[in-house]
Amino acid sequence: MADVVLITGASEGIGRATAFTFARGGYRLALAARTAETLKQTAIDLEQSLNAEVLAVPTDVTQPEQVQNLVERTLERYGRIDCLINNAGICMSGPFLQTTPEHWQALMAVNFWGYLHTIRAVLPDMLKRKKGQIINVGSIGGKMPLPQMSAYCASKYAVSGLTEALRLELQPQGIQVIGVHPGIVSSNFLKRAIFLDEVGPASSPDSQAQTSGGKAREQMQQALESFWVSQPEEVAEAIWDAARQSKSEVVVGMAQWAVGAYTLFPGMGRLIAPECSSLAQVLGCWIISGFADPAIAGRGLNLGIV
Numbered sequence: 332m333a334d335v336v337l338i339t340g341a342s343e344g345i346g347r348a349t350a351f352t353f354a355r356g357g358y359r360l361a362l363a364a365r366t367a368e369t370l371k372q373t374a375i376d377l378e379q380s381l382n383a384e385v386l387a388v389p390t391d392v393t394q395p396e397q398v399q400n401l402v403e404r405t406l407e408r409y410g411r412i413d414c415l416i417n418n419a420g421i422c423m424s425g426p427f428l429q430t431t432p433e434h435w436q437a438l439m440a441v442n443f444w445g446y447l448h449t450i451r452a453v454l455p456d457m458l459k460r461k462k463g464q465i466i467n468v469g470s471i472g473g474k475m476p477l478p479q480m481s482a483y484c485a486s487k488y489a490v491s492g493l494t495e496a497l498r499l500e501l502q503p504q505g506i507q508v509i510g511v512h513p514g515i516v517s518s519n520f521l522k523r524a525i526f527l528d529e530v531g532p533a534s535s536p537d538s539q540a541q542t543s544g545g546k547a548r549e550q551m552q553q554a555l556e557s558f559w560v561s562q563p564e565e566v567a568e569a570i571w572d573a574a575r576q577s578k579s580e581v582v583v584g585m586a587q588w589a590v591g592a593y594t595l596f597p598g599m600g601r602l603i604a605p606e607c608s609s610l611a612q613v614l615g616c617w618i619i620s621g622f623a624d625p626a627i628a629g630r631g632l633n634l635g636i637v
């Protein structure tokens with residue numbers, strides 16, 4: 332029987348592209364996202380274009396009982412889960428003091444706890460079979476710090492730590508744990524992102540529509556329109572290669588240059604410009620604002636960092 336992959340955040344962006352890639356590779360699919368209509372449409376597209384076998388289960392990964400139901404239904408239908416791809420994630424950007432504990436909780440609930448809930452639900456079956464792959468989609472923000480993104484970075488660094496520690500623990504038991512870290516990807520990420528105005532009052536996650544906009548959203552939009560952004564299909568290919576070749580970790584696209592430079596020279600930022608407190612800020616300006624600040628990005632270029 333064909334292998335089974337369970338993908339969260341599968342209705343759009345990287346998750347949807349990954350579903351198509353694994354379907355082409357012959358996998359049977361279990362797909363999850365909250366919005367039933369878009370998830371169903373993705374399943375129909377996969378069935379019609381690739382004749383794929385798809386189970387679509389509307390699921391909010393922040394809710395452990397919904398995740399348990401997703402995994403139980405997948406095991407009932409297919410009998411096993413060979414590969415779990417944790418991908419559902421949201422973004423938040425803005426100055427630290429504009430964030431509230433509720434913002435942090437909302438972000439961690441999806442980006443960190445969502446991953447934890449799926450792993451806890453899937454692992455007993457994998458351990459029983461002494462076989463399986465867990466692929467956590469992280470981010471460049473989980474490999475180097477990015478300005479105005481403390482909560483997002485904290486959530487993705489948590490995913491990196493979880494991925495690396497679990498890899499050590501589970502490898503002897505036949506389970507591979509893989510981290511795939513995209514840079515900036517052209518997707519609908521912005522649609523769900525929380526952007527906090529730099530000058531407005533701190534808002535709750537629920538009031539994001541009123542307070543979103545402003546410089547942070549503008550910079551992210553610019554970054555998404557720059558020429559070096561990855562497409563979801565490129566990340567999907569990287570996930571597929573990582574799974575097939577049992578890689579431990581992959582940084583996708585242009586992000587690998589920034590992460591490489593940051594890893595080699597984490598303290599160099601202080602030498603570059605007095606207004607930059609770290610190299611991460613310089614590289615972060617490159618990554619996040621797409622050369623929005625030529626004074627900073629230009630100095631990075633002159634040093635041949637990226």
Ligand SMILES: NC(=O)c1ccc[n+]([C@@H]2O[C@H](COP(=O)([O-])OP(=O)(O)OC[C@H]3O[C@@H](n4cnc5c(N)ncnc54)[C@H](OP(=O)(O)O)[C@@H]3O)[C@@H](O)[C@H]2O)c1
Nearest residue numbers: 340342343344345365366391392419420470516518519520
């Ligand atoms: N786009 C980027 O620039 C970028 C860069 C680095 C890393 N990443 C990471 O890549 C992953 C995917 O990003 P993307 O760009 O493909 O995002 P996207 O286009 O916004 O798609 C997100 C997917 O996750 C689902 N989702 C969101 N919240 C969920 C929840 N609570 N429970 C279940 N599903 C949920 C969405 O559907 P519903 O809203 O219907 O639930 C959608 O299917 C994320 O982990 C992100 O952090 C993205």
